[in-house]
Each structure stands twice: as C-alpha cells, then as structure tokens.
Amino acid sequence: MGSLKNEEEMEPIGGESSRDAVLYVNGVRRVLPDGLAHLTLLEYLRDIGLTGTKLGCGEGGCGACTVMVSHYNEVLKKCVHYAVNACLAPLYSVEGMHIITVEGVGSRKSGLHPVQESLARSHGSQCGFCTPGFIMSMYALLRSSELPPTEEQIEECLAGNLCRCTGYRPIIDAFQVFAKTDDAFYTNTSSSDLQSGEFLCPSTGKPCSCKSKGLNGAETCKKSTANEHNYEPVSYSEVDGSTYTDKELIFPPELLLRKLTPLYLNGFGGLKWFRPLKIQHLLELKAKFPDAKLVVGNTEVGIEMRLKRIQYKVLISVAHVPELNVLHVKDDGLEIGAAVRLSELLQMFRKVINERAAHETSSCKAFIEQIKWFAGTQIKNVACVGGNICTASPISDLNPLWMAAGAKFQIIDCKGNIRTIMAENFFLGYRKVDLTSGEILLSIFLPWTRPFEYVKEFKQAHRRDDDIAIVNAGMRVFLEEKGEDLVVSDSLIVYGGVAPLSLSAVKTKEFIIGKNWDQELLQGALKFLEIDIFLKEDAPGGMVEFRKSFNT
Ligand SMILES: NC(=O)c1ccc[n+]([C@@H]2O[C@H](COP(=O)([O-])OP(=O)(O)OC[C@H]3O[C@@H](n4cnc5c(N)ncnc54)[C@H](O)[C@@H]3O)[C@@H](O)[C@H]2O)c1
Numbered sequence: 001m002g003s004l005k006n007e008e009e010m011e012p013i014g015g016e017s018s019r020d021a022v023l024y025v026n027g028v029r030r031v032l033p034d035g036l037a038h039l040t041l042l043e044y045l046r047d048i049g050l051t052g053t054k055l056g057c058g059e060g061g062c063g064a065c066t067v068m069v070s071h072y073n074e075v076l077k078k079c080v081h082y083a084v085n086a087c088l089a090p091l092y093s094v095e096g097m098h099i100i101t102v103e104g105v106g107s108r109k110s111g112l113h114p115v116q117e118s119l120a121r122s123h124g125s126q127c128g129f130c131t132p133g134f135i136m137s138m139y140a141l142l143r144s145s146e147l148p149p150t151e152e153q154i155e156e157c158l159a160g161n162l163c164r165c166t167g168y169r170p171i172i173d174a175f176q177v178f179a180k181t182d183d184a185f186y187t188n189t190s191s192s193d194l195q196s197g198e199f200l201c202p203s204t205g206k207p208c209s210c211k212s213k214g215l216n217g218a219e220t221c222k223k224s225t226a227n228e229h230n231y232e233p234v235s236y237s238e239v240d241g242s243t244y245t246d247k248e249l250i251f252p253p254e255l256l257l258r259k260l261t262p263l264y265l266n267g268f269g270g271l272k273w274f275r276p277l278k279i280q281h282l283l284e285l286k287a288k289f290p291d292a293k294l295v296v297g298n299t300e301v302g303i304e305m306r307l308k309r310i311q312y313k314v315l316i317s318v319a320h321v322p323e324l325n326v327l328h329v330k331d332d333g334l335e336i337g338a339a340v341r342l343s344e345l346l347q348m349f350r351k352v353i354n355e356r357a358a359h360e361t362s363s364c365k366a367f368i369e370q371i372k373w374f375a376g377t378q379i380k381n382v383a384c385v386g387g388n389i390c391t392a393s394p395i396s397d398l399n400p401l402w403m404a405a406g407a408k409f410q411i412i413d414c415k416g417n418i419r420t421i422m423a424e425n426f427f428l429g430y431r432k433v434d435l436t437s438g439e440i441l442l443s444i445f446l447p448w449t450r451p452f453e454y455v456k457e458f459k460q461a462h463r464r465d466d467d468i469a470i471v472n473a474g475m476r477v478f479l480e481e482k483g484e485d486l487v488v489s490d491s492l493i494v495y496g497g498v499a500p501l502s503l504s505a506v507k508t509k510e511f512i513i514g515k516n517w518d519q520e521l522l523q524g525a526l527k528f529l530e531i532d533i534f535l536k537e538d539a540p541g542g543m544v545e546f547r548k549s550f551n552t
C-alpha cells in the first residue's frame with residue numbers, strides 16, 4: 001500500500017495523517033503502492049493492462065502516449081482537464097487526479113465515442129499506432145472547452161501528435177466537424193456581409209454572389225464536393241454518437257472532497273519523491289537535500305534521467321506550491337510564479353492584451369507568438385516557466401525574450417532570503433545559471449512596455465510546429481520622439497542558437513542607442529551583429545552559413 005506519510009523528520013511540516021496515495025484511471029480507483037517513484041505514468045498504465053496508450057519517442061515529441069488528466073483546481077474552484085504526454089509524466093505527479101486513457105473514451109465493444117467514430121469514418125487511422133494519441137488530444141480539447149473549439153484551436157491541439165501514414169488531412173477533417181461554425185452565415189444579418197459588399201456563402205463560408213437568389217432557393221452556389229477533395233467529409237449530424245452507448249466518465253466525487261497532501265514516496269535505487277505543498281516545506285527539503293532536482297513538467301528532467309541516464313536521488317515536485325504558482329497583474333507588470341505552466345501563462349497573456357492598453361503588452365504579444373511554436377499542447381500543459389529558464393538551454397525559445405523584455409527574476413534561498421536579478425545577467429554559460437545549490441527561482445517579473453517600446457520574437461526551426469529552434473531571438477527597442485525624428489533611447493537584442501548561452505548583442509546595442517530609427521541604422525546594426533554574433537566555421541550545431549544568415 002502506498003501512503004502519503006511524511007518522512008519522520010518532515011512530520012512538523014506536512015502534519016496530515018497517513019492515508020493511501022490514490023489515482024483514478026478511467027473511473028476506477030487505484031491505490032498507488034510506495035516504491036514506484038521511478039515509473040512514468042505510461043509505464044504504470046501499460047503495466048495494469050491499458051496498452052492502448054503507446055510508447056513512441058519517449059521524449060514528448062510524438063504524442064502517441066497522450067492521455068487526459070483531470071483534477072480539481074483549488075484556485076479556479078473547478079475541475080480542469082488537459083492532455084499530457086504519459087511518457088514524461090512521473091507516476092506520482094498525478095496522485096489525487098483522474099486519468100482517462102483511450103480505453104475510457106470508447107471502444108468497438110461499448111460503442112465508439114463521436115471523436116473515434118469521426119476519425120474512423122474519415123479514414124484518419126491507418127496503421128493505428130498514433131490513433132489513441134490523436135483521439136486523446138481531441139477528446140481533452142472538447143472536455144476542456146466551454147464552447148465548441150475553433151478550427152484553429154483544433155489544429156493547435158494536434159501540433160504535438162505525429163502521424164506517419166495519413167498525411168494529416170483525413171485526421172484534421174475528421175476533427176473539424178467538432179469546430180464552431182460562424183452562426184452569422186445562417187442568420188442573413190449584416191455580419192455575414194463583407195466590408196467590400198461581398199456575401200459569405202452559408203454553404204462554403206467563402207465570398208460568393210448567391211445571396212439574393214440562393215436564399216429563395218432559385219439558385220444555390222456551388223458546394224465543395226467530395227470528388228474535389230478525394231474524400232467523403234463527414235458532417236456533425238452524421239457523427240451523432242448513437243453508436244456510443246457508454247456514459248461519459250465523470251470526475252470521481254472522492255477527488256472533489258479529497259485535498260492534496262504532502263507526499264513522500266520512494267522508488268527504485270533509493271530514489272525519493274517529495275511533493276511539498278508549502279514554500280517553507282520546500283525550502284527545508286532543499287536545505288536537507290541540496291542536490292535535489294526540482295520538477296514540474298519533468299519534460300527536461302525526464303529526458304535527462306531516461307535518455308541521458310542521469311541518476312538523481314531526490315526529486316521534489318514543486319507543481320503545487322502556491323507561492324510558485326502566482327499570476328498577479330500589477331500596475332507595472334506581471335508577476336509570474338516559477339511553476340506556472342506555459343498554457344496558463346498563454347491564457348494570462350491573452351487576457352491582459354484584451355484588457356490593457358495596446359502599448360503595454362508588446363512583450364506579451366511576442367511571448368504569445370513564441371509559445372505558439374514552443375512545443376506541442378501536451379508539453380505546454382505541464383512545462384513550467386521556471387523549468388525552461390533554469391534549464392538554460394542555448395536554444396531556449398523564451399530566455400532571449402525574458403532578457404530582451406527587461407524581465408527580473410526573484411530568487412529565494414533556503415532561509416527565505418529573496419534577491420532580484422535582471423534576466424539579462426542570470427545566464428552564465430552552457431546550461432549554467434546564477435543559482436547556488438541552496439537557491440531556487442521563485443518568480444519572474446515582466447514589465448509592461450511603454451509607448452513607443454516594441455518587443456519582437458523570432459524563431460527559425462526545421463518545421464514550424466513543435467520543433468527545436470536552429471536560431472531564435474528576442475528584441476526590444478524603445479524610441480523617443482525628438483522633433484520630427486524617432487531616436488533609439490534603449491534596446492536589447494538577444495540571440496539563441498548561436499552560442500553556449502542566449503547571447504546579448506552588446507555592440508549592436510551600443511551602436512543603435514541615440515541613433516535615428518531609419519534604414520541607415522538597420523544597415524549599421526547588421527554590421528555590428530556580425531561582430532556580436534560570431535560563429536566559427538566549426539561551431540557546435542553545424543549549419544554555420546545558414547545560422548549566420550539570420551543575423552547578417
Ligand atoms: N520534451 C520536450 O518536447 C520539450 C519541448 C519544449 C520544451 N521542453 C522543456 O520544457 C522545460 C520546462 O518545463 P518543465 O517544467 O517540464 O521542467 P522540468 O520539470 O523538467 O525541470 C527543468 C529544470 O528546471 C529546474 N527547475 C524547475 N523549476 C525550478 C525552480 N523554481 N527553481 C530552480 N530550478 C527549477 C529543474 O530542477 C530542472 O533542472 C524546459 O526545460 C525545456 O527543455 C521540453
């Protein structure tokens with residue numbers, strides 16, 4: 001039997017009485033034994049016979065292992081549902097949560113769920129290996145959306161799922177039947193008229209001239225036919241779910257009543273797994289185990305442990321420490337807890353750009369664009385801001401932006417002392433940051449941009465979705481009006497993928513400050529960038545000419 005008992009010396013901190021560590025899988029309650037801290041959720045699921053969830057790449061890149069996690073969010077006071085890569089999720093990271101796998105969605109025996117039925121009817125499954133992952137990504141999107149998702153949201157939710165057979169078209173088509181349509185097309189209101197006076201056809205959603213004739217039935221515009229696309233589209237009314245006789249799995253009532261408790265469990269080879277719920281507990285653990293690895297999404301640590309065979313002895317899951325999960329809108333900027341997941345951050349950025357003056361949110365817009373291409377949805381649902389910062393990867397997509405945007409990092413030590421450092425000064429070398437073993441990243445402060453201050457992102461990868469950058473960048477310029485001219489008052493340009501760390505173009509900055517914002521400045525700046533961003537012919541990573549072409 002597993003238990004949530006605290007280690008003896010941790011007793012005063014956790015304080016809760018012992019009880020079983022519990023997980024629900026497809027509505028079935030399961031007690032988690034102690035000793036499994038080395039297991040991933042995927043290994044556990046397959047061990048208990050749920051082999052629909054597949055092991056593909058094992059590093060969160062293919063989506064074959066996608067499952068849906070549901071848990072009660074104390075802050076939002078509601079259940080949240082999201083897709084994750086089970087191949088990276090540590091088993092104990094989902095304690096107290098509900099996992100739905102493809103077996104819990106529908107089957108030929110109990111009837112196919114509409115998502116499965118639509119995929120089958122559209123020939124969206126061939127060898128079938130990736131199919132459960134696609135089903136689960138789509139299912140999680142539908143379960144988590146209050147309104148029908150848009151076509152764009154559907155495509156976005158599949159960015160972390162790879163298929164090597166279908167070419168994606170039948171899969172996208174199968175799922176687009178669940179998309180929200182624009183009701184205005186059917187209401188004959190002015191909103192269906194384009195500004196140019198063109199009319200949008202209710203059948204095709206494209207501009208056409210069928211309005212006057214088509215509406216009284218005399219003549220209808222040409223509808224796209226199955227032959228045109230070589231497939232038979234399935235309409236939502238055809239996929240009515242009538243073959244689905246099972247009930248949709250509800251969130252287990254026990255988990256609504258059950259509060260999370262601090263965890264102390266073990267794994268193979270003496271591995272210890274802690275889940276503190278208070279910052280004080282976390283700091284005491286860090287003092288006791290200075291070499292402990294903090295984990296949130298485990299999307300970096302998991303790869304280090306499995307693929308690079310690095311053995312950590314103590315893992316501390318900080319995903320549920322409230323101080324690390326703050327998201328505060330302040331007068332001068334945004335305070336972001338280090339454990340905030342990228343999907344939460346994305347939502348917050350979208351909210352503030354709707355609510356605040358446009359000039360204040362230039363950085364937020366740049367982050368939204370960069371996070372879009374950062375990774376698949378499953379990764380963004382678990383990977384945290386602090387994990388990406390502290391990994392200090394030379395190709396980090398976000399670190400050049402934190403630096404360029406003038407972000408500040410708050411660091412806390414084991415005694416509770418807090419210091420602040422500019423993001424620009426935090427990165428010291430290849431995967432090396434300004435943190436001692438007794439310190440952790442507490443939060444990030446992102447200032448609002450000022451009028452005439454602009455932040456932009458850049459990323460070039462082999463493909464757009466879910467790929468590591470070859471070169472990326474974050475850039476900020478603050479302009480001042482001087483008479484007729486706009487003069488550069490402050491700036492920072494930071495490149496990734498060109499050095500062992502995110503690299504600030506110092507000479508370029510010096511050159512452009514005080515200069516007029518014009519073509520001459522651009523030409524001069526490019527010359528200085530060649531000096532700042534210097535790549536030797538044998539630079540690690542190769543593709544030197546190609547990489548150089550992005551900054552010269
Ligand atoms: N696997 C993928 O496909 C993929 C894709 C994009 C990004 N990523 C990864 O996303 C990661 C971010 O998320 P994650 O939550 O999964 O990381 P994680 O849980 O794997 O932790 C990553 C590193 O950050 C450290 N860390 C985390 N929080 C910290 C804190 N508050 N203070 C000090 N150190 C802290 C951890 O100890 C660890 O060294 C990035 O590191 C990036 O490499 C992975």
Ligand SMILES: O=c1[nH]c(=O)c2nc[nH]c2[nH]1
Pocket residue numbers: 373374375388393395396397398466467468469
């Ligand atoms: O910032 C990042 N962007 C990525 O695309 C990525 N992939 C792995 N690790 C990563 N970090």
